[in-house]
Amino acid sequence: MPGPVAAGATPGARAAMQTRPFAIAIHGGAGTITRAALTPGVEADYRATLAAALRAGQQVLAADGPSLDAVAAAVRVLEDSPLFNAGRGSVFTHDGRIEMDASIMDGRDRRAGAVAALTTIRNPIDAARAVMERSRHVLLVGAGAEEFAREQGLATAEPEYFHTALRWEQLRVARESDRLQIDHDAPASAPAGDGKYGTVGAVALDRDGNLAAATSTGGLTNKRFGRVGDSPIIGAGTWAENESVAVSATGSGETFIRAAAAHELAALVKYGGRTPQRAADEVLATVERLGGRGGLIVIDRSGEPVFAFNTEGMYRGCACGVSAPEVAIYR
Amino acid sequence: MPGPVAAGATPGARAAMQTRPFAIAIHGGAGTITRAALTPGVEADYRATLAAALRAGQQVLAADGPSLDAVAAAVRVLEDSPLFNAGRGSVFTHDGRIEMDASIMDGRDRRAGAVAALTTIRNPIDAARAVMERSRHVLLVGAGAEEFAREQGLATAEPEYFHTALRWEQLRVARESDRLQIDHDAPASAPAGDGKYGTVGAVALDRDGNLAAATSTGGLTNKRFGRVGDSPIIGAGTWAENESVAVSATGSGETFIRAAAAHELAALVKYGGRTPQRAADEVLATVERLGGRGGLIVIDRSGEPVFAFNTEGMYRGCACGVSAPEVAIYR
Numbered sequence: 001m002p003g004p005v006a007a008g009a010t011p012g013a014r015a016a017m018q019t020r021p022f023a024i025a026i027h028g029g030a031g032t033i034t035r036a037a038l039t040p041g042v043e044a045d046y047r048a049t050l051a052a053a054l055r056a057g058q059q060v061l062a063a064d065g066p067s068l069d070a071v072a073a074a075v076r077v078l079e080d081s082p083l084f085n086a087g088r089g090s091v092f093t094h095d096g097r098i099e100m101d102a103s104i105m106d107g108r109d110r111r112a113g114a115v116a117a118l119t120t121i122r123n124p125i126d127a128a129r130a131v132m133e134r135s136r137h138v139l140l141v142g143a144g145a146e147e148f149a150r151e152q153g154l155a156t157a158e159p160e161y162f163h164t165a166l167r168w169e170q171l172r173v174a175r176e177s178d179r180l181q182i183d184h185d186a187p188a189s190a191p192a193g194d195g196k197y198g199t200v201g202a203v204a205l206d207r208d209g210n211l212a213a214a215t216s217t218g219g220l221t222n223k224r225f226g227r228v229g230d231s232p233i234i235g236a237g238t239w240a241e242n243e244s245v246a247v248s249a250t251g252s253g254e255t256f257i258r259a260a261a262a263h264e265l266a267a268l269v270k271y272g273g274r275t276p277q278r279a280a281d282e283v284l285a286t287v288e289r290l291g292g293r294g295g296l297i298v299i300d301r302s303g304e305p306v307f308a309f310n311t312e313g314m315y316r317g318c319a320c321g322v323s324a325p326e327v328a329i330y331r
Numbered sequence: 332m333p334g335p336v337a338a339g340a341t342p343g344a345r346a347a348m349q350t351r352p353f354a355i356a357i358h359g360g361a362g363t364i365t366r367a368a369l370t371p372g373v374e375a376d377y378r379a380t381l382a383a384a385l386r387a388g389q390q391v392l393a394a395d396g397p398s399l400d401a402v403a404a405a406v407r408v409l410e411d412s413p414l415f416n417a418g419r420g421s422v423f424t425h426d427g428r429i430e431m432d433a434s435i436m437d438g439r440d441r442r443a444g445a446v447a448a449l450t451t452i453r454n455p456i457d458a459a460r461a462v463m464e465r466s467r468h469v470l471l472v473g474a475g476a477e478e479f480a481r482e483q484g485l486a487t488a489e490p491e492y493f494h495t496a497l498r499w500e501q502l503r504v505a506r507e508s509d510r511l512q513i514d515h516d517a518p519a520s521a522p523a524g525d526g527k528y529g530t531v532g533a534v535a536l537d538r539d540g541n542l543a544a545a546t547s548t549g550g551l552t553n554k555r556f557g558r559v560g561d562s563p564i565i566g567a568g569t570w571a572e573n574e575s576v577a578v579s580a581t582g583s584g585e586t587f588i589r590a591a592a593a594h595e596l597a598a599l600v601k602y603g604g605r606t607p608q609r610a611a612d613e614v615l616a617t618v619e620r621l622g623g624r625g626g627l628i629v630i631d632r633s634g635e636p637v638f639a640f641n642t643e644g645m646y647r648g649c650a651c652g653v654s655a656p657e658v659a660i661y662r
Contacts, residue, residue: 110589110621116472116559137558138585141447142473144557226475227468228447235566235591254469258441260566263591267598290441 020207021303024057024067025318026050026074028084029198029250030295033313033329046083047327050317053077054325057204062322067204067212067246068106068129075102075125075214078200082164084315086200087123090162090218092171098162100218101232102128107211107240114232115149116141122155125216128232130154138234142226167221174222198315199231201248203240203299211246211299213238213262219253229253235263242301244270245279250314251287251294259286265298276300280308351538352634355388355398356649357381357405359415360529360581361626364644364660377414378658381648384408385656388535393653398535398543398577399437399460406433406456406545409531413495415646417531418454421493421549423502429493431549432563433459434470438542438571445563446480447472453486456547459563461485469565473557498552505553529646530562532579534571534630542577542630544569544593550584560584566594573632575601576610581645582618582625590617596629607631611639 028050038046057074061067079087090098102124103114113132116139121127127149131140140148150156199217206212215238217231230237230253237253239262240246247262256262261283268279276298283296288310295309297316305318317327359381369377388405392398410418421429433455434445444463447470452458458480462471471479481487530548537543546569548562561568561584568584570593571577578593587593592614599610607629614627619641626640628647636649648658 112589135556136585137556138588139559139564141557141559144555148556224475225466225468225479226472228470228472233470233564233566234588235564235594239591254467257469257565258443260570260591260594263566263594264598267595267602271598271602 021321022061022205022207023299023303023305023318023320024054024061024070024074024202024204025297025299025305025307026053026057026078026200026202026316027248027250027295027297028078028200028315030293030309030311030314031198032311033315035330038329043329046315046329049078049081049083050315050327051325053202054317054319054327057202058319058322058325061204061206064207066208067206067210068104070204070206071202071212071214072104072125072129074202075200075216076123079123079125079216084200085198085218086216088162089164089167091167091221093219094175094222094224096171098159098218099223099226100124100216101228102214102216103232103234103238104128104132104214105212105234105238105240105246106132107242107246110241112138112234114139114234115145116228116232117226118146118149120146120156121149122157122161125214126154128214139232141228170221199250201238201250201297203246203248203297203305205246205299205301205303209242209301211240211242211301213240213246213248215248230256230261233257235260237262239263239266241266245276245298245300247296247298249294249296251311252292255287255290255292256294258290259283261287261296265296269300276306277308280306284308284310352652353392353536353538354630354634354636354649354651355385355392355401355405355533355535356628356630356636356638357384357388357409357531357533357647358579358581358626358628359409359531359646361624361640361642361645362529363642364646366661369660374660377646377660380409380412380414381646381658382656384533385648385650385658388533389650389653389656392535392537395538397539398537398541399435401535401537402533402543402545403435403456403460405533406531406547407454410454410456410547415531416529416549417547419493420495420498422498422552424550425506425553425555427502429490429549430554431455431547432559433545433547434563434565434569435459435463435545436543436565436569436571437463438573438577441572443469443565445470445565446476447559447563448557449477449480451477451487452480453488453492456545457485459545470563472559501552530581532569532581532628534577534579534628534636536577536630536632536634540573540632542571542573542632544571544577544579546579561587561592564588566591568593570594570597572597576607576629576631578627578629580625580627582642583623586618586621586623587625589621590614592618592627596627600631607637608639611637615639615641
């Protein structure tokens, strides 16, 4: 298994963290991401956006804000970027539409909110949070979720906002090969610029020792039938409880659901005595046994971010305490 | 915690079970179900339908059929009855519509299928199984799920089929009090015949040692915004893996999702060394701590069914080996 991003905090920052550590980790999806597939310019764009997302979360945490706000802020930056398969950069369904899923969970009390198949909401993660905080429910889907988000006054966007030429070309290629594209897997006949989309997520620990997790996605290119993956499923794509860990997953959603990936990871830590890294590796081994691939990001109350993926690469990064954000893409 | 249905198998039947045990357990929802609320005639109807569902599953198992077929057969009987809040007896949403959810899981390989917000499919559990066996997905929702089920040739029904006077009256009362009804909780101003609806589910062990679980529901009376509860969520309302247990849950879906109830139960058995009964009790304690109520049915490879609920009653029953089905309602 690939190790975490190399620790780069200064000794002073590390010492400060030991009293009241805070940290955030993010992912922008996992898949066939190789050095050969990314031009230097595109790679720089990814790194800059990942760093911006980390800074958005870090600012919240450094100001003694809650981890819940930090993960939402980081995910919002990734949703607003056309580079990642969430929010603005969402891929197209078989019918040429956008269907976005998101979820968020608060480790303090396991409150959670999730939405599936949103079509016009600019930041699905805000809709998930509104479900958590302003409804009696956890999961809303489809037209009803859309209606709820609009009633809550969340910003919407016209179809053109979500309509990028790259995503449309990906749909054309996928339709031709009748293929579902998972995260960053490039089809054999990938158009230039392919292999650059994916679920996004964040996990964080705040100074009060509270964990939170958030995940957002546009799902699979060419998906049909109202398919919902693991991202909006509490326990599969997202989990947070202060007693164990906060987790966000990315990859072949169906196998992550069948593995109850995020909650299984927490259970391995809580009841199985595993370290977060070993638990993440074991969950990925299970996912692989079920025929899937992808990645996980994890944080516990020590504030040490953990990354695991069984793909060529995963867009990822972390910021521990006030140290400069670190990002990575390849193994 | 309430104990299981009293064991009633003959010594001979128990002996036969010890070599290659097989068993099925079912629930028809939990809630405010008291002796005072049910007339003898209505109670007899419930008992007869629960027994019929158990026999349908038992027949499959006795003929060396797979537990997957057994749980589907049992749930189908409960879906076909107007007594239970699933399939035909589904409650109405705020808009006076039907939205049904279901899921199924195979303990052999953790294959799983689920549907949410179906509106015309007669047996949602068959749609969940079709998703598992004939799609590349695990969870389909809304119009897409409906389209998939129709393409698969599953039986549909006109709105009148689902339209019972009792459910309509329940919606009227719930609308007036702007109240969401959970399972079998009767509102203060309950119309005669209320307190008689609920999620249904089944867990089974077959002679080959394979576990399976299935859950189906019409959700909450007066629900809005495409609300989805725990029933179609693999890991919350349903879980099955041969290495631990098969579980089906019923109750206040939101808290069961936040507890990852079904998978948490499996994890407590697998990693926490708990017996299924103790694990079920612990999960219900967590659900209660999160403000919820409901029940769980569990079976492991020993074939001993386990029941747990923190409500006044739970429609339930089991059939071990070839013994006559046993049913129970109250504590």
